[in-house]
Structures are given as structure tokens and as C-alpha cells.
Amino acid sequence: xxxxxxxxxxxxxxxxxxxxxxxxxxxxxxxxxxxxxxxxxxxxxxxxxxxxxxxxxxxxxxxxxxxxxxxxxxxxxxxxxxxxxxxxxxxxxxxxxxx
Numbered sequence: 001x002x003x004x005x006x007x008x009x010x011x012x013x014x015x016x017x018x019x020x021x022x023x024x025x026x027x028x029x030x031x032x033x034x035x036x037x038x039x040x041x042x043x044x045x046x047x048x049x050x051x052x053x054x055x056x057x058x059x060x061x062x063x064x065x066x067x068x069x070x071x072x073x074x075x076x077x078x079x080x081x082x083x084x085x086x087x088x089x090x091x092x093x094x095x096x097x098x099x
Contacts, residue, residue: 001059003029006070012038013046016053030057032090033065040067042086050090057094062087 004010009019010028013035020026032050036042043050064075064087072080075087 001027001029003061004031004035004053006034006038010053011035013043013049013053014039017049020052020056026056027058028053028056029059029061030054030090030094031061031063031070032087033061033063033070036065036067036083036086037070042067042083051093054090054093055097057097060091060094062091 002010010016064072064080064083066072066083072083075084
């Protein structure tokens with residue numbers, strides 16, 4: 001499995017489409033926290049690329065990131081609720097895809 005991670009070919013949601021099309025059997029580890037920090041937002045304009053990647057995710061790296069960093073200090077803290085909510089939607093989509 002290839003992790004969606006900075007420093008890797010899969011470092012950004014906008015660039016993943018090419019690899020998913022060229023490699024239909026690819027398996028991903030979802031660490032969308034890096035995509036948030038690389039793009040500087042919660043991927044709102046990358047919905048299709050995110051959900052195309054979700055279809056290829058076989059593992060969740062349950063790190064919560066935000067637009068300024070790949071990791072929040074404490075995902076239970078109220079100041080990170082928005083970040084956590086975005087990640088929960090993506091994680092639930094991965095789980096639903098496997099059911």
C-alpha cells in the first residue's frame with residue numbers, strides 16, 4: 001500500500017488522479033492529513049479526487065491534520081473539531097466502501 005503522504009508521489013489530492021487511472025489495482029493508505037497541509041485547506045474543491053482515492057484505500061492512518069500542519073495537537077480538543085469532522089467523513093467513507 002502507498003500512503004498519501006508528503007514527499008511521496010501521492011503527496012496531493014490534485015495529483016493523485018493520474019496515478020489512480022494508470023494503476024487501477026493500486027492500494028492506498030489514507031493519511032489525508034498531509035493533503036490538508038499541502039493544499040492549505042480541507043480539500044473542498046478536491047472532492048472527486050478524494051473519493052476516487054477513498055475507493056483505493058485499504059488502511060486508515062487515523063491522523064487528524066489541518067491546513068497549516070499534518071497533525072493537530074489533540075483531536076479531542078474543541079479547537080480541532082472542524083478538522084476532526086472532515087477526517088471522520090473520509091474515514092467513514094472508507095469503511096462504507098469496504099462493507
